[in-house]
Amino acid sequence: MRVATAGIAASSEAAFPENDLGAPDWRSTEMVPRTLEYLEELPPRQRRLLVLLFVFVELGAVLLLLRFRRFSKLPARRRTQAIVGWRRSRFLGLRVLGDSLKATTTMMYMSHPSAMTYVGEYRVCDRPLDPVRIEVRAP
Amino acid sequence: MRHGLDDVRGGLDVDADVVVVGSGPGGAVAALNLARAGMRVVVLEAGPEVRAEDMIRDTPRFLARSFWEGGLRIILGTAPSPTMHARCLGGGSVVNSAIMLPLPKWVREEWRAESGVAHFDAPELDAAYARVFARCRVAPTPESVFGRRNFLVREAIEGVVGEKGGGLPRAVAGCEASSDCLTGCGAGHKQSVDRVYLPDAERAGAEVYTHCQVDRILMQGRRALGVEGDVVEMPGWRKRSRFRVRAERVVLAAGTMHTPVLLQQSGINPRGLVGATLFCHIGGGLVGIMDEVVDPWVGATQGWGAISQQIRGLKYEGLWASPSVLMVRWGDVGRRFVERLGEVKHAVVIACVYRGDVHGTVKATRSGDPSMRLWIPEHNVAPVMRGMKHAADALLTLGARYVHTGLVSVKDELRNAADTEGLLSPRVQAKHMTMTMNHTFGSCRMTADERGPVDADGKLRGVEGIWLCDASVFPSPSGVNPQATIMALSDITSRKLAGLGLDEAPV
Numbered sequence: 001m002r003v004a005t006a007g008i009a010a011s012s013e014a015a016f017p018e019n020d021l022g023a024p025d026w027r028s029t030e031m032v033p034r035t036l037e038y039l040e041e042l043p044p045r046q047r048r049l050l051v052l053l054f055v056f057v058e059l060g061a062v063l064l065l066l067r068f069r070r071f072s073k074l075p076a077r078r079r080t081q082a083i084v085g086w087r088r089s090r091f092l093g094l095r096v097l098g099d100s101l102k103a104t105t106t107m108m109y110m111s112h113p114s115a116m117t118y119v120g121e122y123r124v125c126d127r128p129l130d131p132v133r134i135e136v137r138a139p
Numbered sequence: 140m141r142h143g144l145d146d147v148r149g150g151l152d153v154d155a156d157v158v159v160v161g162s163g164p165g166g167a168v169a170a171l172n173l174a175r176a177g178m179r180v181v182v183l184e185a186g187p188e189v190r191a192e193d194m195i196r197d198t199p200r201f202l203a204r205s206f207w208e209g210g211l212r213i214i215l216g217t218a219p220s221p222t223m224h225a226r227c228l229g230g231g232s233v234v235n236s237a238i239m240l241p242l243p244k245w246v247r248e249e250w251r252a253e254s255g256v257a258h259f260d261a262p263e264l265d266a267a268y269a270r271v272f273a274r275c276r277v278a279p280t281p282e283s284v285f286g287r288r289n290f291l292v293r294e295a296i297e298g299v300v301g302e303k304g305g306g307l308p309r310a311v312a313g314c315e316a317s318s319d320c321l322t323g324c325g326a327g328h329k330q331s332v333d334r335v336y337l338p339d340a341e342r343a344g345a346e347v348y349t350h351c352q353v354d355r356i357l358m359q360g361r362r363a364l365g366v367e368g369d370v371v372e373m374p375g376w377r378k379r380s381r382f383r384v385r386a387e388r389v390v391l392a393a394g395t396m397h398t399p400v401l402l403q404q405s406g407i408n409p410r411g412l413v414g415a416t417l418f419c420h421i422g423g424g425l426v427g428i429m430d431e432v433v434d435p436w437v438g439a440t441q442g443w444g445a446i447s448q449q450i451r452g453l454k455y456e457g458l459w460a461s462p463s464v465l466m467v468r469w470g471d472v473g474r475r476f477v478e479r480l481g482e483v484k485h486a487v488v489i490a491c492v493y494r495g496d497v498h499g500t501v502k503a504t505r506s507g508d509p510s511m512r513l514w515i516p517e518h519n520v521a522p523v524m525r526g527m528k529h530a531a532d533a534l535l536t537l538g539a540r541y542v543h544t545g546l547v548s549v550k551d552e553l554r555n556a557a558d559t560e561g562l563l564s565p566r567v568q569a570k571h572m573t574m575t576m577n578h579t580f581g582s583c584r585m586t587a588d589e590r591g592p593v594d595a596d597g598k599l600r601g602v603e604g605i606w607l608c609d610a611s612v613f614p615s616p617s618g619v620n621p622q623a624t625i626m627a628l629s630d631i632t633s634r635k636l637a638g639l640g641l642d643e644a645p646v
Binding site: 014015016017019021023037038040041042043044045046047049050077080083084087098101102103106107108109110111115116118119120121122123124125127129130131132134139 | 191192194195196197198199200203204208209211286287315316317318319325326373374375376377432434436437461462463464466467468471472473474476477478480481483484506508
């Protein structure tokens, strides 16, 4: 699981890096622990598939990028470029890899209250029992 | 009575007159009718009950808990696409937009002509719709809960494209415009079947069990004797123990994917027809970024829609879902994505849903999950793209800065009519139509003759004691959201089985 965790952190940072825009980043949205918790909730087969995805991206960078380093050891900008490139590849396997990373990291990022608040999301009625607290107000 | 995990963790072994597999729209209607007729009814649901405290806005976690395969299910074929099927008490009715549209007249005529089943276009179906609509308090979405988003969709499609539409009829009473339909209505306004059918079925004597995943129909020769399966515990969907329900009547309402899988796993496949067909609606969504602040999270999730008169089989509808789902395909990665986050509050989403003639198959895998393949004919691409072009042009006419479609074969940002022409380019092929295929049907078609595995009474051919009450019996795509028709057909099948009248007035 250590390798998968490194892959989650490396992909999360690549997708949602530290920035000067005022937007929350991968650390402040707690993407690594929340992704690990999410994996625990999935049915066994889907959990294995997602763990394999992150293990593959962490170790497979050697083959995919021809860099003799793990994905997490590459600079964040290079990792972002890699995911963008995979999503645009003409090879279906690479597109699936890139899209899966984009999908997983986006789901985790956008479901954090600080990301919801940053985009301006609010609700017109409260869910008092929901641990995800976002602003409730009239439109 | 309702039984949760604590009641079944150690296993279960009970007798009944009829066992209903699946507690969604089809299963719940059947359970109520059968219980009212005095039968001892057991309802089995593979997932949990979703209570108000379970309806959380942490969408990935909600999907993991309440959907088959954690919401990560994919249909393979021409354009591999996600497909989401609820796994919870009340099934899809808990997590959809509650849209309740009856079949268009021309689809009813086509169904009757191609299947030979008379009630597809007869007063019996009208009466069934009326009973279902009355119980679910179906009413058009009022403008008071449109939010700016649904008004903009109406301005675009009705005002600019010229398609007459209206507030979509939904099974919702007292909507508060929270836009939370797809993670369950925490306020309890949605009239999902776990609220409006199952409680009455329980009062009539039905026993409802959650966390019970059926994996086999028990048979003696060609006669059904009940079902068995695993008690499944959350989180992580781990198998805890086995259960068995003995009943001479088995009603399958496990949905288009799981009903054929269950039959195949049980070695029941009359003439190879179970799972040999599969249909779905195709389409696409487009996001318009307006100058004004839209606050798309305010308003009914799918409040306004129009059935196209210009493109037969196409439906336009406003749409919203949690950004954590919508933005999976939206925009880029890294800083370029983050730079765009400020635009989300300006977004309007229009979905174009097309009936088409997509076809495919469902097969059981060794793990017991369904493996689905769907093939999209190339001639289905043009009508969808024409609809998307109309909608994109309309949003640009209303002042959208740009329109995003997510299609790999067109420009990422459509900013003018020349850009939207790209939607009609021959470069846009069926394989590019990545979408979410949530309306799936027809894996065990109902026909009057032996071309389909299910007869006009909803009974599976070639065996005794199995009836089907879900979208798997649709002979072809419905052209509209399927929930109302699933419930109406289940009402007819279960009334015939229970010996209740088909002309009973709505309650």
